[in-house]
Amino acid sequence: MMNKESRQKYKDFCEQNQLRVYYQPWWLDAVCYGSENWYPILHEVNGKVLAAQPVYIKRRAFFFKCIQMPQFTQILGPVTIDLGNLSTSKLCAAEKSIYTDLTDKLPKFDYFIQTFGHDFRNWLPYYWKGFSQSTKYTYVIKNIKAVEDVKDNFSPGKRKNINKAVKLVDVKFDLPPDVFYQHHVMTLKATGRKINYSYELFKKMHDACLEHQAGRIIWAEDKIDGKIHAALFLIWDKKSAYDLISTIDPKYTNSGSTSLLIYEAIRFLSDRTEQFDFEGSMIESVESSFRQFGAEQVAYFTIKKTPSKFLRLAEFIRSFFKA
Incomplete structure (x- = not known):
């Protein structure tokens, strides 16, 4: 056609x-x-x-x-x-x-x-x-150039999570795509859910984004045992970055790692694009979390x-x- x-x-x-x-x-x-x-x-x-x-x-x-x-x-x-x-x-x-x-x-x-x-x-x-x-609706931080100003707009709870996570995990980039996918399979299974996309699709997206310098995986690794607390697959263009896929181990939901990953992702992206899009959610609890990062509601x-x-x-x- x-x-x-x-x-x-x-x-x-x-x-x-x-x-x-x-x-x-x-x-x-x-x-x-x-x-x-x-x-x-x-x-x-x-x-x-x-x-x-x-x-x-x-x-x-x-x-x-x-x-x-x-x-x-x-x-x-x-x-x-x-x-x-x-x-x-x-x-x-x-x-x-x-x-x-x-x-x-x-x-x-x-x-x-x-x-x-x-x-x-x-x-x-x-x-x-x-x-x-x-x-x-989605939630967007519309200007991420001044990173510390962005952080100042986080809720006190999010900033507390970041300070807590810094002591527990190291933030790293470029987790292999098969490890990311299997971690997502595992974390969903732990909460009684099944993954709704194939590894073939994820690998195609991941490799295409890396080839065009438009995506990376960022993850939080436990300082003691090397376990993955959480990971994000980020993609971006010249106007916006997107938190495309998140995987969070239920055992570490209180470690603050996800908040730290969002902050470190924004730091990394601040000279590559203009804004950060949380990719939206109509789920009440998720919406509340996005809003606490100081993001604006966009219809x-x-x-x-x-x-x-x-x-x-x-x-x-x-x-x-x-x-």
């Missing part, structure tokens, strides 16, 4: 506009298991790409065609060039034209769901096309449409039994 010309145009568009890591072709190749499973829809004027929307297509049971989010990809959706200092009226008109064109170019689908980027605000053109919207949209009557019925039944 993606010819070489459109792929190159999209790659150039990403580079020229410094798009987030989730939009990069190398990232999409990794999380979509190859370039044949995704392609960009382009909005062009006089041969110049003004906007793009990558889509990941996955065929489900009964041959349903679904456009959905790849695993570990927080945001996708449409992204445009800087439209300049337009009046509200002209900006809305430009967005309507762009988003309508991108929507019209979507391949025929039975189900569509994408989480749009944090900067996306005007979903009205999608509403007019029969899409629905739900709001999610973003999940846009959805289900043309298939069968899938709409299945969604209704599922929601009925959840209620």
